[in-house]
Structures are given as C-alpha cells and as structure tokens.
Amino acid sequence: MKWLTTTLGTSIGKKLMMAATGLSFIGFLAVHLAGNLTLYGGADAFNSYAEHLHALGPLLGVAEFGLLGLFLIHVFSGLIIFWQNFKARPTRYAVNRNPGGKTIGSATMPYTGLLILMFILFHLTNFSRFFVDQGGTTIFQIVSTAFQNPVYVGLYVLAMVMIALHVSHGFWSLFQTFGLNHPKYMPAINTGGLILSLVFGLGFGFLPIYIAFIA
C-alpha cells in the first residue's frame, strides 16, 4: 500500500483526490437540486420527496457517511494544497497583473471553498435530521419558516454564488487534473462547467427567494 500513499501524497496525487471528490460533489449537487426542485410542486410534493428519501433507511445513513468521508478528503487535501501554495512564494510581488488565464473562480477557489464549508455546517444545523426535530413538523414547514427570515434568504443566496464560483473553476479543472484535456472536447467541457455553475447557482439560489416572496 506504500505505492498508494506515495502516489496520492505527491502534488498531482492530492489534486487527483480533489478532482475525484469534487466530481462526486457535482453528482451530489445534481441529485440534491433535482430533489429540491420538488419545492415548486408545493408542500405535498416536497414532503413526499423527503419521505421517500428517508424511506431508504440505512442506505441513507451509508450515503451520508460516504459523503462525510469524501468531504473530509476534499477539505483536508484542499487545506494542505492551500498552505503549501501559500508557503511556495514567501515574498509577494509588489505589482500584480493578470496576463490572462486566471478567472474570479480560479483565484477565489480556497476562499469560496472555506465559505462553502462554513455554509454547509450552518445548513446542516438548519435543516438536517441530526439537528432539527422532524417529528412534529413537516420538512416543508421547517423550510418555509426558516426562509421567512430575510437574513437566511440573503445568506443562502450568497452561499449559492460561492458554489457557482467554485464549480465554474472546479468542473473544467477536474478534467484537466484527470488528464482529460483534448482540443476536441475541452471547449465543451469549459462551456459545460459554466452552464453547470449557472444551473447550480440559479437552481438552488432562486429557491429561498421563491419561498420567501412568491410561494
């Protein structure tokens, strides 16, 4: 097993872990968004989605445990990379200019990542079954009560902007890290990443606004 730790311990190895776990989170976000869209169907549709999800029983626990594992890998590799990169240039330049390449998404990756981490902890305390008693009230009631508070709406919308920025760089970047950069496909991957970040940003971000002001 030494070969595995040696391989994953290198700079490219850490990036591969970031890419693999990042891809899993994109999958998770897609499923999460599909589920959340039932909110547009009203209280019954959303509650029924939640019931079906909980009916998975132990499988749901396994999925949650798996997500936590992927999450820890993503966060810790990310923090190590961030720290090493910070140390790799002890003296900063007096003049900084972007000669091309760098985007808002790529430049803010560690910061949006840390903000998303904080948001996820906040989000879990708001809605998850580990922190909120879901016995007496339906999940729709919990959600609609939370978003009566404009501070929550603002925080959630801001967090979705962070997710969109993170995905806008993360999506194409993970293909590059896997070595999947080909002139035939890279333009589609780049566009796909931007579309995906918009879908996540708007898809999730509009929900709190819809619940607070429209529903």
Add this chain to the structure above:
Amino acid sequence: MTTTEEHTINITLKVWRQKGPRDKGRFETIPVQNVETHTSFLEMLDLVNEKLTHEGKEPIAFDNDCREGICGTCGCVVDGVPHGPQKAMTLCQLHMRKFSNGDVIAVEPWRARAFKVIKDLMVDRSPLDKIIQSGGYVSVNTGSPQDANAIPVPMDVAEKAMDAAACIGCGACVAACPNASAMLFVSAKVSQLALLPQGKPEAAERAISMVKAMDDLLFGNCSNHRVCEAVCPKEISIINIARLNREFIKAGFASEAV
C-alpha cells in the same frame, strides 16, 4: 515612417535591489532620461548600468546571455508580468517602444521559495536543473546510428513533441503561477520525451521522479489557473500539463515505478 524616426522617452524604473541572498532587499527608483524606443529592455538596463558605474554606484545585476530569445537565461517580472507586457516574448526581445513617455516601470526578480534571489534581479534557477537530473533524459546506449526510418513517428506526434521541446527553461511559468508551481516546465520536459518512442521505456519512472523532485524542491501545487501558458515566451500549452497528469496516473496506478 515612424519606424525610421528617432523616438526617445523618459521613464522611471522602480527596480528591485538586493545585495545578496540574505539581504532583505528594497525598491530603488531610478529616473531614466532619453531612452531610444529602438533599444531593447536589456539594452536600456545596460545604459542605466553604464551611468550607475560612472557615478560610482553598483550596477543592477540581471541574468542574460544570447539576447535572441532562445537561451532562457534572461527574465524579470516587469509591471507584474514575467518577461513584460508582450506576449510570447522573452525579456531580451522586448523593446522600449512598448512603453510610453512618463511610464513608471516596476522590475522585480522571479519570486518563488524554490528560486533564491542571488542579487538584485538574478535568481538561482538550479532547482529546474535538479528536476531534469531526476529523470528528464533518455538512457541511450552509444553505437552506430540506426536507419532514420526504423522507428516511425507520425508527423502530428513529432510536432507535439517539438512544441513541448520549445521550452527554454526560463522559469517564467513558476514566476507567473499564483502558487509558484513548476508544472508547466515539468510537463513540457516529460511530454517531449513521453511522446516519442525513445522516451517511452523510461516514461513511468520519469513521471514519478520528476514530480517528486518538483515537490521536494518546494514548488507549489498546480491549480489550473493557466497564467503559466499566458506568459510562456514559447507558448507551451497547458495541454502538456494534462499529458503529465496522464503519464503520472499511468505510472502511479498501472506501472511498477512506485
């Protein structure tokens, strides 16, 4: 036409001065009068140095050699961009016509933990040589040359290998990278050999040991910003970084090199 006309501009240099590796260093402001726009950036520095020498001051130390854009020795960060504002151009090939009268031009050395400043604008780029020593070669037995057509190489592969081999090892990619990563350099050196039949037997060992050497020398991790390819005087593409990643994945997971 303006090309034959004599043009002179007045500029102000804000140049990094550092006595040695242990010195803290500081910026020195040097006004430079009547710079002919036909002079190259390094010739302008030569003229400044001549004046400084006449005044009994220490001239500005900077690296340079061929002054033809092919050796990879020169390079400073000019106004925040390695090799200055002109694309696909080494610093020696940058001319003062790219600047305007009254410009304040900041000149800094490559900055990375792996590159120690030797003096002023000169940095120690031997870590790049150490990466090459760790595997950037092919072990070829000497003997009589074989027939040129004995090993077929398709034209497009030869072109890709040649594009990667255009790297002059100047270190601009490291200087430009927000993480001071040497991935573009390593990827070019791995690609030029991995693409060709002669480089394949040692491809796995090469990918592993060059990446390890890069990490051990305290270069940063690549995070796909693409700034490296934007400043590379030889326009090395990050498609080479993807190839290095593939070579590394193959070596790490499907070979016995680790």
